[in-house]
Amino acid sequence: MPKVLILSGAGISAESGISTFRGGDGLWENHNIQEICTAGCLDTNAEATKKFYDARRADIKDKEPNHAHKTIVELKQRFPHAISVLTQNVDDLFEKAGMQRDEIVHLHGFLRELRCRECAMVLDIAYGAQDALTYKRCPSCHGELRPNIVFFGEAAPEYEKLIHALNECDLIVVIGTSGNVLDVTYFAQLSEYSILNNLEPSDAIDDRYFTKVYYSKATEAIDSIAEYIEEFLKE
Numbered sequence: 001m002p003k004v005l006i007l008s009g010a011g012i013s014a015e016s017g018i019s020t021f022r023g024g025d026g027l028w029e030n031h032n033i034q035e036i037c038t039a040g041c042l043d044t045n046a047e048a049t050k051k052f053y054d055a056r057r058a059d060i061k062d063k064e065p066n067h068a069h070k071t072i073v074e075l076k077q078r079f080p081h082a083i084s085v086l087t088q089n090v091d092d093l094f095e096k097a098g099m100q101r102d103e104i105v106h107l108h109g110f111l112r113e114l115r116c117r118e119c120a121m122v123l124d125i126a127y128g129a130q131d132a133l134t135y136k137r138c139p140s141c142h143g144e145l146r147p148n149i150v151f152f153g154e155a156a157p158e159y160e161k162l163i164h165a166l167n168e169c170d171l172i173v174v175i176g177t178s179g180n181v182l183d184v185t186y187f188a189q190l191s192e193y194s195i196l197n198n199l200e201p202s203d204a205i206d207d208r209y210f211t212k213v214y215y216s217k218a219t220e221a222i223d224s225i226a227e228y229i230e231e232f233l234k235e
Contacts, residue, residue: 002170003083003165003171004082004170004171004233005168005169005172006086007162007182008072008087009087009088009089009175010089010178011175012093012176013091013176016063016064016069017063018089019059036052037052037151038152039152049147050130053149054129057111057127057128060093063091063093065097066093068175068221069094069096069097071226072097073098074226075230076099082233084169085104086104086162087104088107089108090109091111092110092111107159107161107162108156112127114130114146114147114148115147116144116145116146117143117145117146119140119141121139121140121141122148123139130147170192170193170232171191171192171193171229172188172194173229174196174197174210175198175222176199176218177198178205179205184205185209188209188210189209193232194212196214197213197215197222
């Protein structure tokens with residue numbers, strides 16, 4: 001059976017009310033990324049960094065998955081071994097839509113989790129504040145805890161899974177990403193078939209390399225995309 005890679009970005013969650021980093025109402029607008037999103041920020045600006053991610057965690061608590069999340073989850077459930085779902089998003093909307101944590105790869109981390117800086121133990125604290133924990137340090141080694149998020153300038157271990165999925169896939173589907181972090185134009189050239197869905201063109205993406213292009217909301221394009229994927233997998 002052919003392999004499909006679905007790669008999503010902030011655009012798919014923006015329709016559920018989650019702020020993006022880029023854009024007029026982006027998270028960068030009110031924060032200095034050097035202070036709270038860059039390698040070393042926990043050493044130089046720990047309190048502000050923790051508060052920023054506490055606020056992001058609280059923000060996603062009441063957010064609900066939209067039609068695009070739900071449709072992708074349904075596809076993954078129908079074709080569990082043929083479809084890989086990877087996301088640049090750190091929210092839990094795919095999980096809220098019914099996807100198991102081990103069925104999706106969060107390339108840049110997961111907001112609900114903290115990670116020990118010493119032993120790398122991972123804790124899911126849901127939507128709570130880090131300093132409100134009953135324990136302030138790692139329950140295993142007593143090391144310092146940090147948001148399980150990839151800061152700018154840090155290595156992204158999950159990229160190994162992205163490379164593996166790219167090498168295996170016959171169809172790549174890119175939804176809601178600007179292309180400023182991941183070179184999705186290059187990714188499209190690695191696969192015989194490719195789909196791009198963004199709200200509008202991006203200077204960082206050359207859509208000529210994609211087999212199909214949808215410039216519309218993810219919730220509006222997803223039914224056509226899902227139909228294409230289903231037909232592709234039945235061939």
